[in-house]
Amino acid sequence: MLATGQKVPEDYEPATLEHPARNVPKPVMPAEARDETEAGAQAFLNYRADAQWYSIQTGDTSLIREVTSTDCEKCTEQYDAYDSRYANGDWAAGGFEKPTILSDTFVKRPDGGYNIPVSVTSSGTVGIDDNKVTARQLPFDESYAFDVYIYRENGVWRYLTSSPRGSL
Numbered sequence: 001m002l003a004t005g006q007k008v009p010e011d012y013e014p015a016t017l018e019h020p021a022r023n024v025p026k027p028v029m030p031a032e033a034r035d036e037t038e039a040g041a042q043a044f045l046n047y048r049a050d051a052q053w054y055s056i057q058t059g060d061t062s063l064i065r066e067v068t069s070t071d072c073e074k075c076t077e078q079y080d081a082y083d084s085r086y087a088n089g090d091w092a093a094g095g096f097e098k099p100t101i102l103s104d105t106f107v108k109r110p111d112g113g114y115n116i117p118v119s120v121t122s123s124g125t126v127g128i129d130d131n132k133v134t135a136r137q138l139p140f141d142e143s144y145a146f147d148v149y150i151y152r153e154n155g156v157w158r159y160l161t162s163s164p165r166g167s168l
Helices: 038-058 062-067 073-087
Strands: 091-094 097-101 114-122 125-129 132-137 140-153 156-164
Touching (some): 038 062, 038 073, 038 091, 038 097, 038 140, 038 156, 073 091, 073 156
Antiparallel strands (some): 091 125, 114 140, 125 132
């Protein structure tokens, strides 16, 4: 099951050293993710996590780019890297994350955005080139390590960045 609650189809096949993932479900943004509420922000962050997972599984970064500010240079670099990886005939695996807004932290900042403490569980990722693992991000479960900054633009959420807790 994806972070948004969307079911993964039975014919989904995770990536292996021999092939990229197959029959990857395309995430669908839930209606609630459009609301400027804590529940809406959580639904948006869940969708964003699913869109990121989808980009890692497929090399299609269009969904994650739609919800991420172009001001996030590290994000753009990461998405460009997945585009290149898949364009070269290589692929990636893993990448599932589950962000959870910490209770009583959804507060609008004077600049109009939201700097939200989250806990994040990650399955980690691997990059596969020429049927070998050539890059690895280890799984993690961080309860108090990250803040995300999201804001509203033309009535929809945009993701700007995540940083170590307290640095935003």
